[in-house]
Amino acid sequence: MGRPxxxxxxxxxxxxxxxxxxxxxxxxxxxxxxxxxxxNSLWPLPFATSCCGIEFMATMGSHYDLGRFGAERMGFTxxxxxxxxxxxxxxxxxxxxxxxxxxxMAEPRWVIAIGACASTGGIFDSYPxxxxxxxxxxxxxxxxxxxxxxxxxxxxxLKLQDLVHNESLRRRGSExxxxxxxxxxxx
Amino acid sequence: MSEPQHHIKLAEESLQKQTTTLNLGPTHPATHGxxxxxxxxxxxxxxxAVPTIGYIxxxxxxxxxxxPYYQITPLTDRLNYCSSPINNxxxxxxxxxxxxxxxxxxxxxxxxxxxxxxxxxxxxxxxxVIGVDTGALTVFTYVFQLREMIYEVFEEVCGSRLTTNIGRxxxxxxxxxxxxxxxxxxxxxxxxxxxxxxxxxxxxxxxFMDRCIGAGPxxxxxxxxxxxxxxxLRAAGVDYDVRVASPYCSYEEFDFxxxxxxxxxxYDRYLVREGEMWQSVSIIRQALEKVEALEKEFPDQKHxxxxxxxxxxxxxxKEDVYTKMEALIFHFKMIMGEIDALPGEVYHSVEGGNGEVxxxxxxxxxxxxxxxxxxxxxFIYYQAYxxxxxxxxxxxxxxxxxxxxxxxxxxxA
Amino acid sequence: xxxxxxxxxxxxxFGEQITNWEEPYGMLTFTVPAAQNLKVMxxxxxxETLRFRFLTDLTAVHFPDRKGEELSVVYHLHNLVxxxxxxxxxxxxxxxxxxxxxxxxxxxxxxxxxxxxxxFGVNFVGHPNLIRILNVDEMDYFPMRxxxxxxxxxxxDKDDEMFxx
Numbered sequence: 001m002g003r004p005x006x007x008x009x010x011x012x013x014x015x016x017x018x019x020x021x022x023x024x025x026x027x028x029x030x031x032x033x034x035x036x037x038x039x040n041s042l043w044p045l046p047f048a049t050s051c052c053g054i055e056f057m058a059t060m061g062s063h064y065d066l067g068r069f070g071a072e073r074m075g076f077t078x079x080x081x082x083x084x085x086x087x088x089x090x091x092x093x094x095x096x097x098x099x100x101x102x103x104x105m106a107e108p109r110w111v112i113a114i115g116a117c118a119s120t121g122g123i124f125d126s127y128p129x130x131x132x133x134x135x136x137x138x139x140x141x142x143x144x145x146x147x148x149x150x151x152x153x154x155x156x157x158l159k160l161q162d163l164v165h166n167e168s169l170r171r172r173g174s175e176x177x178x179x180x181x182x183x184x185x186x187x
Numbered sequence: 188m189s190e191p192q193h194h195i196k197l198a199e200e201s202l203q204k205q206t207t208t209l210n211l212g213p214t215h216p217a218t219h220g221x222x223x224x225x226x227x228x229x230x231x232x233x234x235x236a237v238p239t240i241g242y243i244x245x246x247x248x249x250x251x252x253x254x255p256y257y258q259i260t261p262l263t264d265r266l267n268y269c270s271s272p273i274n275n276x277x278x279x280x281x282x283x284x285x286x287x288x289x290x291x292x293x294x295x296x297x298x299x300x301x302x303x304x305x306x307x308x309x310x311x312x313x314x315x316v317i318g319v320d321t322g323a324l325t326v327f328t329y330v331f332q333l334r335e336m337i338y339e340v341f342e343e344v345c346g347s348r349l350t351t352n353i354g355r356x357x358x359x360x361x362x363x364x365x366x367x368x369x370x371x372x373x374x375x376x377x378x379x380x381x382x383x384x385x386x387x388x389x390x391x392x393x394x395f396m397d398r399c400i401g402a403g404p405x406x407x408x409x410x411x412x413x414x415x416x417x418x419x420l421r422a423a424g425v426d427y428d429v430r431v432a433s434p435y436c437s438y439e440e441f442d443f444x445x446x447x448x449x450x451x452x453x454y455d456r457y458l459v460r461e462g463e464m465w466q467s468v469s470i471i472r473q474a475l476e477k478v479e480a481l482e483k484e485f486p487d488q489k490h491x492x493x494x495x496x497x498x499x500x501x502x503x504x505k506e507d508v509y510t511k512m513e514a515l516i517f518h519f520k521m522i523m524g525e526i527d528a529l530p531g532e533v534y535h536s537v538e539g540g541n542g543e544v545x546x547x548x549x550x551x552x553x554x555x556x557x558x559x560x561x562x563x564x565x566f567i568y569y570q571a572y573x574x575x576x577x578x579x580x581x582x583x584x585x586x587x588x589x590x591x592x593x594x595x596x597x598x599x600a
Numbered sequence: 601x602x603x604x605x606x607x608x609x610x611x612x613x614f615g616e617q618i619t620n621w622e623e624p625y626g627m628l629t630f631t632v633p634a635a636q637n638l639k640v641m642x643x644x645x646x647x648e649t650l651r652f653r654f655l656t657d658l659t660a661v662h663f664p665d666r667k668g669e670e671l672s673v674v675y676h677l678h679n680l681v682x683x684x685x686x687x688x689x690x691x692x693x694x695x696x697x698x699x700x701x702x703x704x705x706x707x708x709x710x711x712x713x714x715x716x717x718x719x720f721g722v723n724f725v726g727h728p729n730l731i732r733i734l735n736v737d738e739m740d741y742f743p744m745r746x747x748x749x750x751x752x753x754x755x756x757d758k759d760d761e762m763f764x765x
Contacts, residue, residue: 061331414708
């Protein structure tokens with residue numbers, strides 16, 4: 001099933017931010033560089049509970065390859081990861097555990113809700129299902145679908161990359177962010 | 188050398204206790220799905236395990252009492268989501284049994300092709316996950332390539348990859364296109380190569396065999412008492428397969444073997460699943476030949492894709508829906524569930540990826556079932572997990588868990 | 601092994617206690633008084649000509665209209681050797697839903713009975729560990745009973761008037 005790379009020999013490199021170039025130096029603003037570094041090396045923490053988890057595994061696989069966007073290392077520990085990918089239904093029994101995993105992550109951290117169940121509860125509007133994970137943790141990107149196609153998941157991650165790229169360095173200490181966390185009872 | 192000034196106060200109880208309590212929590216890279224085990228271990232040896240499940244309980248049975256029959260099909264998808272077409276077809280067969288509809292032969296053969304493809308997909312994932320848990324990560328990547336091709340066939344037939352919602356009561360929603368048959372033929376050439384590669388990598392691999400032989404065994408008597416079905420039971424030595432015992436969907440016309448193990452350990456389960464994949468490839472080949480022979484003998488069979496008796500359950504063709512008033516009303520009534528079923532009580536089971544998936548349906552003649560119970564094989568055999576890992580090593584406990592192929596959706600429903 | 605043969609063997613041993621013989625869609629179904637369920641299952645297990653040694657399924661159904669017999673526990677048994685399936689039903693009132701546990705005979709019944717307790721509140725006498733299994737431990741009602749809705753009762757955002765259910 002293997003063959004040498006024949007066609008994809010042109011590799012895309014990320015666009016350089018605007019700045020002042022000179023002989024042997026390049027000056028730009030700090031947050032652009034940090035944004036560039038952060039968004040192309042987001043390490044995901046897969047929190048896969050059900051069917052969306054299998055589609056996420058397919059996205060990680062060689063056909064759709066999430067690794068080419070910088071998400072090469074799937075860390076399974078929240079201490080070392082930047083983005084939390086919640087894929088699958090979250091039941092009310094699971095919600096405290098999801099919250100605990102979110103709390104263990106270090107700033108800056110982002111959350112993507114993959115699939116209809118993680119975004120709003122999906123087709124399960126029954127009593128044990130949490131109707132969307134944004135009832136317990138703040139979410140940055142929602143990817144709809146049941147399950148979303150791997151292209152959809154990649155689209156969600158690219159949108160998150162835009163968010164990360166343009167995020168100000170002061171955001172995590174700002175009043176607005178603190179207010180957001182307060183509304184979720186997260187200190 | 189003076190003694191350190193700070194004194195480390197050890198708690199009295201941890202000096203007395205010889206064992207450690209370890210939480211193999213709901214979020215763990217090795218538990219493929221959300222279930223928790225609290226293990227009592229003495230060094231590396233597991234003494235006791237207390238499983239906790241329900242972390243993805245979605246109350247399928249309660250939801251099913253509120254949904255009309257066609258709206259339950261997406262629910263059955265999400266039971267064993269690695270092989271969802273089997274669940275869909277099992278559900279449609281249950282309704283057909285309730286209504287007394289007999290499907291034509293071509294529909295049966297096409298259903299068998301789809302079910303065996305999904306069985307291959309399920310077993311591929313399970314076997315590669317056993318590989319991942321023993322450290323052999325390559326096979327997992329190769330396997331998802333094969334699964335993509337199986338997904339392509341599903342997409343041709345029903346439009347969706349994973350949770351397919353495939354088929355209708357009495358057959359399929361539309362006829363298989365030429366492209367789908369081409370893809371199935373192509374897949375039949377690729378699958379043997381892929382499975383052979385799998386075999387070469389893992390079957391006689393010294394490390395894999397040393398890890399897996401003797402890990403997590405269960406005897407045939409205990410397995411039967413625990414209600415095991417499917418590959419886990421066949422690995423213990425009992426050749427019970429619903430396809431052979433209570434044939435449905437014309438399985439009696441097909442010639443296939445049932446692979447059976449001896450010890451019921453991880454290696455046997457791996458080999459049984461692999462044997463079943465080879466048998467599934469052979470069944471798909473036979474089904475394709477039978478379809479072609481049927482079409483050659485009765486050329487108008489080519490357009491048969493559902494049972495005529497199921498007309499009142501079958502959506503009208505889209506051209507009619509967009510142009511004729513009666514077809515539009517009929518389509519609306521069917522999707523919104525205004526078609527009533529007969530009252531009755533029926534139990535039907537099919538051979539899913541993990542064993543006997545049963546549907547116990549009690550209908551009182553309304554638009555939704557009165558009671559629908561899913562007999563989920565994962566739920567029933569996961570009870571035996573503490574017994575299987577008792578006195579084994581911790582690493583054996585991990586690979587036993589992945590070799591049982593516990594799918595969280597089926598466990599909790 | 602035909603349904604008549606099984607029916608004959610059971611009536612020989614238990615006589616009039618087993619009632620309501622039916623054969624919906626070919627599966628022999630009968631009703632057993634609640635106190636006799638273990639005896640009947642033990643007989644089906646031990647008897648050499650019957651050999652129903654595999655418990656396929658154990659579940660319950662709630663019939664709020666049958667006063668005095670609201671909860672029905674349904675056992676599906678399977679004889680793997682002769683390939684015969686039967687369905688055994690027992691009925692218990694909802695005020696005292698006590699049923700003898702089958703977990704001594706079939707280990708498979710352990711979790712299935714826990715699930716039935718969790719959903720319907722059937723009290724299995726003699727069960728080693730009868731606690732909730734699928735729902736949250738703090739839940740104080742039995743959700744599958746007909747009087748409870750499918751949705752979370754505390755939910756305010758879903759409007760049934762709009763959806764016409």
